[in-house]
Amino acid sequence: MKNFLRGSNMQASENNTGYEEDNPASFRLKRNILLTGFMGSGKTSVGKILARLLKVNFFDSDELITGLVGMSVNDIFRCYGEDYFRSRETEVLEILGKKSPGSCVVSTGGGAVLRPGNLDALRKNGIIVYLDVSAEEAYRRVKEMNDRPLLQVENSLKKIEELLQKRKPFYLQADLCISSTGRTMQEIAEEIINAIRPLKF
Numbered sequence: 001m002k003n004f005l006r007g008s009n010m011q012a013s014e015n016n017t018g019y020e021e022d023n024p025a026s027f028r029l030k031r032n033i034l035l036t037g038f039m040g041s042g043k044t045s046v047g048k049i050l051a052r053l054l055k056v057n058f059f060d061s062d063e064l065i066t067g068l069v070g071m072s073v074n075d076i077f078r079c080y081g082e083d084y085f086r087s088r089e090t091e092v093l094e095i096l097g098k099k100s101p102g103s104c105v106v107s108t109g110g111g112a113v114l115r116p117g118n119l120d121a122l123r124k125n126g127i128i129v130y131l132d133v134s135a136e137e138a139y140r141r142v143k144e145m146n147d148r149p150l151l152q153v154e155n156s157l158k159k160i161e162e163l164l165q166k167r168k169p170f171y172l173q174a175d176l177c178i179s180s181t182g183r184t185m186q187e188i189a190e191e192i193i194n195a196i197r198p199l200k201f
Protein backbone atom coordinates (compact mmCIF):
# COMPACT_ATOMS: atom_id res chain seq x y z
CA MET A 1 0.00 0.00 0.00
CA LYS A 2 1.12 3.53 -0.77
CA ASN A 3 1.56 6.10 1.98
CA PHE A 4 -1.19 8.72 1.94
CA LEU A 5 -2.17 11.94 3.61
CA ARG A 6 -5.84 12.82 3.83
CA GLY A 7 -7.85 15.96 4.48
CA SER A 8 -8.24 19.43 3.07
CA ASN A 9 -7.19 21.05 6.36
CA MET A 10 -3.92 19.19 6.21
CA GLN A 11 -2.22 20.59 3.16
CA ALA A 12 1.38 21.65 3.33
CA SER A 13 1.79 25.15 4.63
CA GLU A 14 2.99 27.81 2.24
CA ASN A 15 4.40 29.77 5.14
CA ASN A 16 7.68 29.25 6.87
CA THR A 17 6.88 26.56 9.44
CA GLY A 18 9.85 27.42 11.63
CA TYR A 19 11.68 24.12 11.81
CA GLU A 20 15.27 23.37 11.00
CA GLU A 21 15.64 20.96 8.09
CA ASP A 22 16.94 17.50 9.09
CA ASN A 23 16.46 18.16 12.77
CA PRO A 24 13.29 16.40 13.87
CA ALA A 25 13.68 17.67 17.43
CA SER A 26 13.24 21.26 16.27
CA PHE A 27 9.69 20.56 15.16
CA ARG A 28 6.96 21.75 17.53
CA LEU A 29 3.94 19.47 17.53
CA LYS A 30 0.61 21.25 17.14
CA ARG A 31 -1.68 18.26 17.50
CA ASN A 32 -1.28 14.92 19.20
CA ILE A 33 -0.13 11.91 17.19
CA LEU A 34 -2.34 8.84 17.52
CA LEU A 35 -0.82 5.67 16.12
CA THR A 36 -3.11 2.92 14.86
CA GLY A 37 -2.38 -0.31 13.05
CA PHE A 38 -2.32 -4.04 13.40
CA MET A 39 -0.52 -5.93 16.17
CA GLY A 40 3.17 -5.93 15.31
CA SER A 41 3.00 -2.81 13.16
CA GLY A 42 5.39 -1.08 15.58
CA LYS A 43 3.00 1.42 17.22
CA THR A 44 4.56 1.26 20.68
CA SER A 45 8.20 1.29 19.54
CA VAL A 46 7.61 4.03 16.98
CA GLY A 47 5.50 6.00 19.48
CA LYS A 48 8.29 6.02 22.06
CA ILE A 49 10.84 7.22 19.50
CA LEU A 50 8.46 9.91 18.22
CA ALA A 51 7.73 11.17 21.73
CA ARG A 52 11.45 11.33 22.51
CA LEU A 53 12.26 13.18 19.28
CA LEU A 54 9.39 15.62 19.75
CA LYS A 55 9.91 15.99 23.50
CA VAL A 56 6.31 15.22 24.37
CA ASN A 57 4.62 12.60 26.57
CA PHE A 58 4.01 9.05 25.41
CA PHE A 59 0.93 7.00 26.29
CA ASP A 60 0.14 3.42 25.39
CA SER A 61 -3.58 2.63 25.58
CA ASP A 62 -3.01 -1.06 26.46
CA GLU A 63 -0.77 -0.04 29.33
CA LEU A 64 -3.43 2.34 30.66
CA ILE A 65 -6.08 -0.39 30.40
CA THR A 66 -3.97 -2.92 32.29
CA GLY A 67 -3.26 -0.26 34.93
CA LEU A 68 -6.95 0.58 35.22
CA VAL A 69 -8.12 -3.03 35.53
CA GLY A 70 -5.05 -4.29 37.40
CA MET A 71 -4.59 -7.29 35.10
CA SER A 72 -2.63 -8.18 31.98
CA VAL A 73 -4.40 -7.99 28.59
CA ASN A 74 -4.38 -11.81 28.47
CA ASP A 75 -6.04 -12.06 31.88
CA ILE A 76 -8.65 -9.41 31.04
CA PHE A 77 -9.65 -11.34 27.89
CA ARG A 78 -9.66 -14.65 29.78
CA CYS A 79 -11.61 -13.48 32.84
CA TYR A 80 -13.99 -10.89 31.37
CA GLY A 81 -13.93 -11.38 27.59
CA GLU A 82 -13.18 -9.16 24.63
CA ASP A 83 -16.24 -6.92 24.99
CA TYR A 84 -15.20 -5.90 28.48
CA PHE A 85 -11.70 -5.12 27.21
CA ARG A 86 -13.16 -3.04 24.35
CA SER A 87 -15.28 -1.02 26.78
CA ARG A 88 -12.24 -0.22 28.93
CA GLU A 89 -10.38 0.64 25.72
CA THR A 90 -13.09 3.13 24.74
CA GLU A 91 -12.89 4.75 28.20
CA VAL A 92 -9.13 5.09 27.98
CA LEU A 93 -9.26 6.48 24.42
CA GLU A 94 -11.79 9.10 25.51
CA ILE A 95 -9.39 10.24 28.23
CA LEU A 96 -6.47 10.28 25.79
CA GLY A 97 -8.52 12.19 23.22
CA LYS A 98 -8.84 15.03 25.72
CA LYS A 99 -5.11 15.55 26.18
CA SER A 100 -4.11 19.05 25.14
CA PRO A 101 -3.19 19.38 21.47
CA GLY A 102 0.51 18.96 20.79
CA SER A 103 1.25 17.41 24.17
CA CYS A 104 1.59 13.72 23.41
CA VAL A 105 2.03 10.68 21.18
CA VAL A 106 -0.42 7.82 21.79
CA SER A 107 -0.07 4.21 20.76
CA THR A 108 -3.47 2.49 20.50
CA GLY A 109 -4.25 -1.23 20.54
CA GLY A 110 -4.69 -2.93 17.17
CA GLY A 111 -8.45 -3.23 17.65
CA ALA A 112 -9.03 0.34 18.81
CA VAL A 113 -10.37 1.34 15.41
CA LEU A 114 -13.23 -1.17 15.59
CA ARG A 115 -15.72 0.62 17.82
CA PRO A 116 -17.60 3.47 16.23
CA GLY A 117 -16.67 6.69 17.98
CA ASN A 118 -13.20 5.66 19.16
CA LEU A 119 -11.46 7.34 16.25
CA ASP A 120 -13.67 10.44 16.57
CA ALA A 121 -12.63 10.77 20.20
CA LEU A 122 -8.97 10.66 19.20
CA ARG A 123 -9.32 12.92 16.20
CA LYS A 124 -10.48 15.87 18.33
CA ASN A 125 -6.99 16.93 19.30
CA GLY A 126 -4.93 14.71 17.10
CA ILE A 127 -3.84 13.38 13.77
CA ILE A 128 -4.42 9.66 13.27
CA VAL A 129 -1.48 7.84 11.75
CA TYR A 130 -1.93 4.30 10.45
CA LEU A 131 1.15 2.08 10.42
CA ASP A 132 0.52 -0.34 7.60
CA VAL A 133 2.14 -3.76 8.00
CA SER A 134 1.78 -6.90 5.89
CA ALA A 135 0.30 -10.01 7.50
CA GLU A 136 3.59 -11.89 7.02
CA GLU A 137 5.66 -9.19 8.70
CA ALA A 138 3.16 -8.83 11.56
CA TYR A 139 3.38 -12.60 12.02
CA ARG A 140 7.20 -12.55 12.05
CA ARG A 141 7.21 -9.79 14.66
CA VAL A 142 4.69 -11.32 17.09
CA LYS A 143 5.02 -15.08 16.61
CA GLU A 144 7.39 -15.61 19.57
CA MET A 145 5.21 -13.58 21.93
CA ASN A 146 2.24 -14.88 23.87
CA ASP A 147 0.73 -11.60 25.03
CA ARG A 148 -1.85 -11.23 22.21
CA PRO A 149 -4.95 -13.21 23.27
CA LEU A 150 -6.53 -13.03 19.81
CA LEU A 151 -3.52 -14.79 18.30
CA GLN A 152 -3.41 -17.73 20.72
CA VAL A 153 -4.75 -20.07 18.04
CA GLU A 154 -3.29 -22.95 16.07
CA ASN A 155 -2.74 -21.05 12.83
CA SER A 156 -1.91 -17.51 13.90
CA LEU A 157 -0.80 -16.39 10.43
CA LYS A 158 -4.22 -17.28 9.02
CA LYS A 159 -5.87 -15.46 11.92
CA ILE A 160 -3.72 -12.38 11.27
CA GLU A 161 -4.68 -12.43 7.58
CA GLU A 162 -8.38 -12.67 8.43
CA LEU A 163 -8.32 -9.93 11.07
CA LEU A 164 -6.22 -7.65 8.90
CA GLN A 165 -8.58 -8.01 5.97
CA LYS A 166 -11.61 -7.19 8.16
CA ARG A 167 -9.91 -4.23 9.81
CA LYS A 168 -8.28 -2.64 6.77
CA PRO A 169 -11.30 -0.40 5.98
CA PHE A 170 -11.20 0.95 9.54
CA TYR A 171 -7.46 1.53 9.51
CA LEU A 172 -7.77 3.36 6.20
CA GLN A 173 -9.90 6.04 7.85
CA ALA A 174 -6.66 7.45 9.30
CA ASP A 175 -5.36 10.87 8.27
CA LEU A 176 -1.95 9.56 7.34
CA CYS A 177 -0.82 6.10 6.25
CA ILE A 178 2.83 5.08 6.60
CA SER A 179 4.25 1.72 5.55
CA SER A 180 5.92 -0.16 8.38
CA THR A 181 6.93 -3.28 6.49
CA GLY A 182 10.69 -3.84 6.09
CA ARG A 183 11.72 -0.62 7.82
CA THR A 184 13.29 0.26 11.15
CA MET A 185 11.25 1.95 13.85
CA GLN A 186 13.54 4.99 13.72
CA GLU A 187 12.98 5.33 9.95
CA ILE A 188 9.22 5.15 10.42
CA ALA A 189 9.26 7.75 13.21
CA GLU A 190 11.32 10.14 11.10
CA GLU A 191 9.03 9.65 8.11
CA ILE A 192 6.01 10.52 10.26
CA ILE A 193 7.68 13.71 11.45
CA ASN A 194 8.64 14.64 7.90
CA ALA A 195 5.05 14.10 6.74
CA ILE A 196 3.49 16.05 9.59
CA ARG A 197 5.70 19.06 10.08
CA PRO A 198 4.77 20.97 6.92
CA LEU A 199 1.05 20.69 7.71
CA LYS A 200 -0.97 23.73 8.66
CA PHE A 201 -3.31 22.53 11.33
Ligand code: S3P
Pocket (backbone or CB within 6 Å): 037, 038, 039, 040, 043, 044, 062, 073, 108, 109, 110, 111, 112, 147, 148, 149, 150
Ligand atom coordinates in the same frame (compact mmCIF):
# COMPACT_ATOMS: atom_id res chain seq x y z
C1 S3P B 1 -5.48 -6.18 20.04
C2 S3P B 1 -4.22 -5.64 20.02
C3 S3P B 1 -3.38 -5.52 21.22
C4 S3P B 1 -4.25 -5.45 22.47
C5 S3P B 1 -5.20 -6.60 22.50
C6 S3P B 1 -6.15 -6.62 21.30
C7 S3P B 1 -6.23 -6.31 18.77
O1 S3P B 1 -2.57 -4.34 21.15
O2 S3P B 1 -4.97 -4.25 22.51
O3 S3P B 1 -4.45 -7.79 22.55
O4 S3P B 1 -7.44 -6.55 18.82
O5 S3P B 1 -5.61 -6.14 17.70
P1 S3P B 1 -1.29 -4.20 20.14
O6 S3P B 1 -1.82 -3.82 18.80
O7 S3P B 1 -0.49 -3.10 20.76
O8 S3P B 1 -0.59 -5.50 20.14
